[in-house]
Amino acid sequence: MPADILLLMVNLPPAFRERLSARFEILGPFPRHPSEALSPEQAGRVTAVVTFGSQVSDATLFDALPNLKLLCCWGTGFERVDLAAAKARGITATHNPGANATAVADHAMALMLASIRRVVPTDRYIRTGQWQGNAVTRLPVVRGLTGRRVGIYGLGAIGEKVAKRAAAFEMEIGYCNRRKRDDVAYAYFPTLLELATWADVLVVGPRADAVTHHSVNATIFRALGPDGHVINIARGSIIDEAALIEALQNNVIAGAGLDVFEHEPQVPEALRQLENAVLTPHTGAGTQEAREAMLEMTVANIEGFFDTGKALAPIPE
Incomplete structure (x- = not known):
């Protein structure tokens, strides 16, 4: 041995x-x-x-x-x-x-689509027997992905792949990074607040550390606005979870797609009850x-x- x-x-x-x-x-x-x-x-x-x-x-x-x-x-x-x-x-x-970047970027887009197109509530709409006719007359019409501005917070291996996928959906792309990258043509924003003010969708992807802890907070949600969505495939500590719940409850933002949480595996009951939040159990890298x-x-x-x-x-x- x-x-x-x-x-x-x-x-x-x-x-x-x-x-x-x-x-x-x-x-x-x-x-x-x-x-x-x-x-x-x-x-x-x-x-x-x-x-x-x-x-x-x-x-x-x-x-x-x-x-x-x-x-x-x-x-x-x-x-x-x-x-x-x-x-x-x-x-x-x-x-x-970079080993799981492709899988996590795919999952970010899945959460983005699910949040913006309200996949979970409309799935429930069918399962609970509410669909009795033309769904268009009973469900609100939503704005699609094409033409939306996606702001990528952290343009690393995952963020870059998210940007390429978002481009295929004809979205406009901007990013906030520790430093401006000379090898991409996307719009650069030196602060997260500026990025959130510009964006319709905020994809959270920086490394978790003392600098990024709770950097996505109530101020950022207000800047993102009532038609905005936040997608987190990085670490739960980057988002102020209490502020996010309040923003979703009060329609400060439209929705969220979350694969990570602040105190995993505990997820607040208030968050689990929200229909405008799509939740997955840290499975972004869960592909073969x-x-x-x-x-x-x-x-x-x-x-x-x-x-x-x-x-x-x-x-x-």
Whole structure:
């Protein structure tokens, strides 16, 4: 049996274990702190961990695993990884940038269509037996996607793919980013408030950190306006959830499509009761193609690090 242990903090496909079982003894998944589940001897043999960026990986974890060398985030996010603590202990942290971008961008468009075209309420309209004739005479006519302005908050790998998909719907595209990009022709807005004032649809896609925490708030919703929709496929912490509920209840904005929430898996009852909110359980990356891409990149990070000392995609400092 291999001397080194690969510790899983998340439940990964069997193919992942198969790919690395010759190199590591694989233990887990342990979704919480593993110190109570591992013996001191086992903890000392853990050299690699795979986790979610939304799970806490800090000095407490690193202290419990004294020979940890590599921390791999399954996905692109790493907002709850203490990078300073990892660096201080000589631990390399990696992620999977772009691996799930196609799937998440597809899901953003699905939420956008569902919110704007009121797919969930009209589905319920049929299921509850209310459709008795020409639906046009009984349901409000809505404004479509063509000609709308979509503002993309965070034009990274996912945001860029959302922009390309929105262009196919003949939408006008603008973005707010940490810096202006010279390789795209979309309208650039230096502040989120300016973007929201211009946009009809706001797609939330920046990295979650202290700067973006609750950056989409009551002020942004008022700027977006009563015909506006907000789509969040990034992290729940970026939106002030209480302010969003109030904006939806009072028709400050028209609708929301949400795949992420502030305190997952808890979703406020008030939000679940709103007909102008489309809710999915953090499944934006839930495609076979995305799963396979993340598996390949995670394996490449691990093999590259232990074979050459260089991971494929270390988290930038």
